[in-house]
């Protein structure tokens with residue numbers, strides 16, 4: 001059975017106990033985990049399992065495979081402690097939700113342009129669109145509306161749309177309901193002020209870069 005995803009039940013949890021369910025050299029699996037593995041454009045967490053640094057976390061199907069850095073003494077059945085770098089995770093959560101809001105607003109106001117890429121790193125998020133012209137022209141509207149949503153500190157509900165297949169969504173009542181398996185904030189106010197930047201990334205391809213204000 002795949003690891004229980006505690007990072008969905010409680011995305012604010014920074015440490016938890018877990019049992020090692022398999023060991024294949026440096027690659028291990030757990031019965032439950034707070035340690036997010038890159039998917040949906042959100043980067044993996046950084047942290048430790050049993051005190052050992054995790055070099056990478058990879059999601060395959062519903063399972064998450066953790067590669068431990070260097071030699072380790074973990075065995076199948078061991079009770080262990082998983083800890084994540086919370087500062088990094090919280091930045092990822094704030095930038096992730098900033099990107100969710102910006103994407104929804106672009107879809108809504110500009111006739112659902114084609115999204116051709118997206119990524120959430122700890123320093124900034126980016127969303128790429130097939131877009132004719134300079135996308136910074138829409139920034140005043142997007143910044144104003146995003147600012148309003150963030151200031152209103154609206155509750156964000158995150159739930160399963162399909163529990164067995166582990167499909168998730170987030171919802172803000174009166175704004176949007178969106179499929180996403182990332183880790184989401186409790187409310188929009190936690191995003192804080194954001195800054196948008198434009199980058200042209202090729203012919204008819206425009207990028208919106210999102211960073212937390214003041215950085």
Ligand SMILES: [Zn+2]
Nearest residue numbers: 100180181182
């Ligand atoms: Zn999301």
